[in-house]
Amino acid sequence: MLFHEKLALIKEIISVTGTALAREAGLAPSCVCRYLSAKNSPFRGGGAVTRLSRAAAALAPGGRELNALREAAGARADEKTADAVERWLNAPDSGLREKKPQETHAPAARVGIAAKLALLMDSFGTSNAELARYANLDGSSVSRYRSGKRSVRSDDPILRSFCSYFAVLCKSRGVPEALAGELNASDGGCGECEALAARLLEWICEDSAKRPWLSRGLLEGADSAAAPAREAAPAAEGGVETGGRVYSGAEGLLAAVGEFAREAGGDGRPRDVYVYTSYLSWFSREPRFAEACAELMRGMMERGHKITSVHNIGFDADEIFEMIETWLPLFLTGKVEARYLTRPNRSLFSEFMGAAGNCSVRFSTLRGGSVRPRAFFSESGEEAAFVREQVEGLAAYSKPLVTFFRKEDTERLYSAAENCRGADGDVIKLTRRPTMESMPENLAERIFARVAPSRECFELLKRRYETRRAVFLDSLSHVGVTEIFPQLTQREIDSGEAQLALPWEAGFSASYTPDEYAAHMAALDRLAFERANYRVLRRASMPFSTIDLIVKEGSAVYVAKNDGEPAAVSFLNSQVCYLLERYVKKFVKN
Structure with missing residues (x-):
């Protein structure tokens, strides 16, 4: 059975579209479309096959489909489903392309940088699309950098972005054995991301005859040097000169x-x-x-x-x-x-x-x-x-740095959030109010019946809750979810400061009763005890009073108002998203 036939069978077994499979695998939908139509095929043992195998195992909706997938792949009893599917897709009968030794006449410095970039990407299983998304490039550009067909100077900021990306991976996953030997670094000694990024940059450029980026160090600390002997003319009152x-x-x-x-x-x-x-x-x-x-x-x-x-x-x-x-x-x-x-x-x-x-x-x-x-x-x-x-x-x-969402863009916001849900990466929510989807069903229905001003509003709240609840529980099967919100005093709870998190369409605000708030907190603690992928953290100090931050690691950051006219933004620059992720994680550690 050829590769495209196996891929079509996988789609049929787990009942997903090619777009959904591509999204879960971190590949372009057009790439998977070409695989399915046999217009193209990946390399044997390549990263695309690995990613598709993991995606297939993750998207199997239940045990019946998972067993059917294992049966089709001929999985052994002690073999993970993703490993079995990968072995099956890489089998000789798939007709995959074989990697050939690269021949290039590029300058030696370019070949050295390309080879080290390839080593980094192979060590972490990073796809061209992933690295391109982080560095705000096209995936084909990364492919050419990796193959040495396009040169990248040692002082190019793009190379710094690449090193920053792999520094984050080293910090979160540890330094791979092959890379540790090259960097003379151990898994436990990777240090801060910025320091490791500098070490990676030095390593990746060390074969180049010239490293102009080092000259930047000459100006480090210049602003703290002693003031020149000649002073400027004194300013008039208020700092305004003549x-x-x-x-x-x-x-x-x-x-x-x-x-x-x-x-x-x-x-x-x-x-x-x-x-x-x-x-x-x-x-x-x-x-x-x-x-x-x-x-x-x-x-x-x-x-x-x-x-x-x-x-x-x-x-x-x-x-x-x-x-x-x-x-x-x-x-x-x-x-x-x-x-x-x-x-x-x-x-x-x-x-x-x-x-x-x-x-x-x-x-x-x-x-x-x-x-x-x-x-x-x-x-x-x-x-x-x-x-x-x-x-x-x-x-x-x-x-554009952000995408802006108003109340009339509610469905577009939900759709955008849903599109990144299946990607790898945990979810961290820094919110002023406990999320409605974390309520147990009986408590949610009781609260909605009390606060809804009409039957239509009650149905809306219940419908939104059921949708979010299903997505929330499904997420806990794949990724970790951490919710962080304020630690309220009993006086604050009794005075109605414990606010409900209601959907934008509700059009009104409401508070918990003390009994409802206590029941929700107890439910959260039970959920954290029963589900290893869920954590609830209460902090005495929170940075914002009217803003929530929701982070999907490696994919998206959403910032939403929790008071007044509904509004939210999604950041479109990967470096800003990464920094906001680090900002939110401070509240997880502290």
């Missing part, structure tokens, strides 16, 4: 931001506002400036301004962690068109520029430092047009 357009020092920058905010909304008319930020290290180390910028954005949105914001995304977790709680709520207003650059910006400076109407502000300072930064504020229409053109030019090389 001429009134140049602001210096931290106080001066705060004054410049305030001036820009006042002038941007001077006549109260809605305006188009253009903002660019590059590397947030300086902002994150000056909380007053971060808060001033956030207030600037809020004030502009209250006046009805439309804001186009372009960001150069870095990979410094500490920087992002410092900014999350200040900036994350702004995305949920739906009034910020946030974008991120897709082309590398190798600047060593933290930069900010903004334009609205006939006023503009610009400044830059060495990354990580605030040694006499200077801001340039202008009320010149010509200067504002120049800044606006600069931001618009950057926007041409950018992609």
Whole structure:
């Protein structure tokens, strides 16, 4: 039986579509379609066969289908289903392609980097699609990098992204034996992700004659060096220098931001506002400036301004962690068109520029430092047009950072969340309210009967609960689920602060009674005891009062309002998703 015939039989046995099989395997649907139509076939022993085998075993809906799959694959009694299916698909009668030794005339440095990239991907079973998704590339680009058909310089940020990805895998899964020998590292000594990423980058580039990226280390710590002997001319009161357009020092920058905010909304008319930020290290180390910028954005949105914001995304977790709680709520207003650059910006400076109407502000300072930064504020229409053109030019090389969901987008939100449910990776929910799907059925029906204002609303709540409950329990069969919410005092529970998590369509809010809340908490503890894949954590301190974060590791991050007009965003940049995952995991460990 040929490979495409075996794959079609697997589909029939477990009753899934080719798209569902591709999604579970982390492959492109068009790839699986070509396999099924015999227009293409994978390599024998390749990663695609392994992934399809695991996906088939994971998607089998019950014991009957699982047994039928094992029977078709000729599984031995002590053999795992996925292993049996993989052995069956790789059998000689499948007619799979055989890997041939690669012949290339690429430069030696390129061959060395390609070979090491291939070793990393093979060691972890990483597909081209997975690595491409993380680095925001096309899967075919990764294929060419891996084969050596396309060169990648040792100072290319793409290579840094690759190393960061594998550093995360080393940290979460341990260092594979073959890789440990190459890196001279053991499973237990992989250290922090950033340090391991640097070690991987050094290893992958060590055969290259030149490593320009090392020159960046020459400027590390320059911002903390002694100030030059020559001092700048003293500023006038408030940090404003003679001429009134140049602001210096931290106080001066705060004054410049305030001036820009006042002038941007001077006549109260809605305006188009253009903002660019590059590397947030300086902002994150000056909380007053971060808060001033956030207030600037809020004030502009209250006046009805439309804001186009372009960001150069870095990979410094500490920087992002410092900014999350200040900036994350702004995305949920739906009034910020946030974008991120897709082309590398190798600047060593933290930069900010903004334009609205006939006023503009610009400044830059060495990354990580605030040694006499200077801001340039202008009320010149010509200067504002120049800044606006600069931001618009950057926007041409950018992609949307988030997808925004309103109440009318409820079904689209549910569909998007469902599409990533079958992927590998645990689910972590950082919420202000216990989720409705974690309630036992009898308790949910009792609560819905009490709070629903009409029979139609009761049916809606029950229907949404049953759908979410089925998905929730099914998830526990494949991945881990961790729910984190506040530890409420008895006084807070008695006063009605224990709020119910109701679907957007309900259109109203409600609280638990003390007895209902106690029953739900007891049910959660029982579920955690009975199901190894479920954890419930209660924290005395939570970062947000009106925001929930739901993370599907390696796939998606959703941020949703839990109060007021319904809204949610999904982040589209894989590095930001990874950093938000790390942020949420702090509340799992602490």
